[in-house]
Amino acid sequence: MLGWSITFLVVALIAAVLGFGGIAGTAAGIAKILFVVFAVLFVVSLLRRAT
Template identity: 85%
Template sequence: MLHYAVVFLVIALIAAVLGFGGIAGAAAGIAKILFVVFLVLFVVSLFFGRRRPPV
C-alpha cells in the first residue's frame, strides 16, 4: 500500500515539473488517500497484533 502511495507521489512530482497540473493534482490526491489508508491499517495492525501467545 505504501509502495503505491510513493509511486503516485513520484508521478505527481514528475507531472508537476512537466506542467501537467490536472494530472499532478489527481495523482497527489490519490497518493494522499493511499497514505492515509496505509496509516490507518498500520495503527490497526499495531493494536491487534499485540496479542499474548497461547499458553
C-alpha cells in the same frame, strides 16, 4: 500500499515539473488517500498484534 502511495507521489512530482497540473493534482490526491489508508491499516495492525 505504501509503495503505491510513493509511486503516485513520484508521478505527481514528475507531472508537476512537466507542467501537467491536472494530472499532478489527481496523482497527489490519490497518493494522500493511499497514505492515509496505509497509516490506518498499520495502526490497526499494531493494535491487533498487541492484544
